[in-house]
Structures are given as structure tokens and as C-alpha cells.
Amino acid sequence: MRENGRVTSATRQPETPATTVPPRLIATDLDGTLLRDDKSVSPRTVAALAAAEEAGIEVFFVTGRPARWMDVVSDHVHGHGLAICGNGAAVVDLHGGPGAHRFVKVRELSRPNALDAVRLLREAAPGTVYAVEQTYGFHQEPDYPKLHMEVPDNLAPAEQLLAADGPGADEPVLKILAYHPEIDPDAFLSLARLAVGDRANVTRSSPSALLELSGPGVSKASTLALCCAERGISHEEVVAFGDMPNDVEMLTWAGQSYAMGNAHPDVIAAASGRTVANNEDGVAVVIEQMLAERL
Numbered sequence: 001m002r003e004n005g006r007v008t009s010a011t012r013q014p015e016t017p018a019t020t021v022p023p024r025l026i027a028t029d030l031d032g033t034l035l036r037d038d039k040s041v042s043p044r045t046v047a048a049l050a051a052a053e054e055a056g057i058e059v060f061f062v063t064g065r066p067a068r069w070m071d072v073v074s075d076h077v078h079g080h081g082l083a084i085c086g087n088g089a090a091v092v093d094l095h096g097g098p099g100a101h102r103f104v105k106v107r108e109l110s111r112p113n114a115l116d117a118v119r120l121l122r123e124a125a126p127g128t129v130y131a132v133e134q135t136y137g138f139h140q141e142p143d144y145p146k147l148h149m150e151v152p153d154n155l156a157p158a159e160q161l162l163a164a165d166g167p168g169a170d171e172p173v174l175k176i177l178a179y180h181p182e183i184d185p186d187a188f189l190s191l192a193r194l195a196v197g198d199r200a201n202v203t204r205s206s207p208s209a210l211l212e213l214s215g216p217g218v219s220k221a222s223t224l225a226l227c228c229a230e231r232g233i234s235h236e237e238v239v240a241f242g243d244m245p246n247d248v249e250m251l252t253w254a255g256q257s258y259a260m261g262n263a264h265p266d267v268i269a270a271a272s273g274r275t276v277a278n279n280e281d282g283v284a285v286v287i288e289q290m291l292a293e294r295l
Contacts, residue, residue: 024237030063032243033260036279048284062220064205064246067092067101087246088223089174089214108172109215111162117200117213118158124195130158131177137168176213185209203246221249241283
């Protein structure tokens, strides 16, 4: 869920955090991190991911993207085939390919909480418009801008979309998207967190004023922690990569973490290390160095 656009200039050499614990899992964001700005995975990065898996290090894609947008990396999921989507709202098995994915775990945003969040944010930031992301459906308000390359299933006010008998009532709500045409993105994030409180987890991954609201306590970090616990992997054994505020919790939680050279200032502050920009294959640079040190 990130539009193209750099936030800071790239560093030339990766700054590596000291560690004595061999990594067992790599957790990487996609847009602005693993993917180049043209949404491709470079040959160098493909080779680095394959080398990590061959060395016995699991690779997890941890993204704000919905499952239906995962075709960009579906060829690179290797053995386990799992990805964390929707900022932690879903763990998805991508083995079936585009359109045939299976939801392994869903951490939904309840409709009462979603309605409360919409109401409170409307009061705090008049002019906010909304879209609703579900496991398979996508619905939006009529005034919500065309930010995504897809046609919504329904157009209606958020209150109708989130009603108990509204469209897709039999599907879990994964997150709410809230857009404001005028407010500064970081100011909008701060305002929304204050207004919404504990009714939802609020973050952003776009350089525009587009917020993502998930269930309370649902984040990339908390769902990654659940997946790691199921595998007997501690946070010290995780290496994480990211570039935007929705990555901050994950980078703070992981034993080693890297902000991309194009990262948001909050991400740079949260990470224990730094690598070069996504267009310079910053994830691959670190993986190559990490594997060389294991020899």
C-alpha cells in the first residue's frame, strides 16, 4: 500500500548492527523495500532470497498489500509459501497463485470498532473519505480517490459498507483506508491515533495522507511474532527490512533491522542498521553480506 516516492536520500554502504545470534528468518516489506520503484524484483534480489532459503533462513514477505496484490512476489515464496498481508491482518498461503490464495490466519477489525473509528476520525478531520478492505472484497465511498488499480465492488458511505447487513457482511474486515486531501501525512497520522485511541491500530505506508486502520494490536510486528512463535524462532533470530511508518513496530521487535536508504525518518530512528535504497537492492546487499559472514 505504498505509492512511489523517496523520503530521504540513500546511504552508500549498509550500516550493520552488531549481533551474535545467527539469523533464522528474514522479514521484509515489499513496496519501497524489496521491490524497486517499478514494482519489479531485481535479479540480484531474486538470487539473494534464494541463497538465504538454501542456507536454511526462512524469508517472509510482510506487507500492507492485500493478498490479491501479491502476484509481484508469488514466484519467490519458496517452500512455506506464506506471506503476511494487510499490515498483519492476514497470513496467506500464496502457493495457489493469483486469485487462488488461502487465508491461513485472519485478524479482523470488528465492525463496531471500525464504525467507531470512522465516526471519531470524521469528527477530528472533516473531509476524510474511506475505503474498506476485506479478505476478498474492496469497497469505497464515492468521493474516495482512485488510489488503487482496481474497481471497487461497492460505492457507498462507510457507515453503510460497515453495517452488519452491509456489502460483504459475511467476510471479515481486514482494514479501513482513510484518505484526506489536504492534511500533511504525518500530522494526519498523529491526529488519527489520538482520535481513534484503542479502537484500532492506525498507521500509514503511503507518502500521501492515506491511513490504514487495523484491529487493536494488529500490526506487522504482532503477526510476525505469532508466526515466529509457531516455528520456535525468537525475535533475536529475525532480520527485518522496511521503509515506512507501518514497518516501525516490526523493525523495533526484530533482533536486527534495517531502514532502507529511502526510508521515512521514523523508520531510520527505529532500525538498528541502515542499508542502501530499494532501487539499489538494499535488501540483497545485506543478505549477501550476512551469508558471506556465515562461511
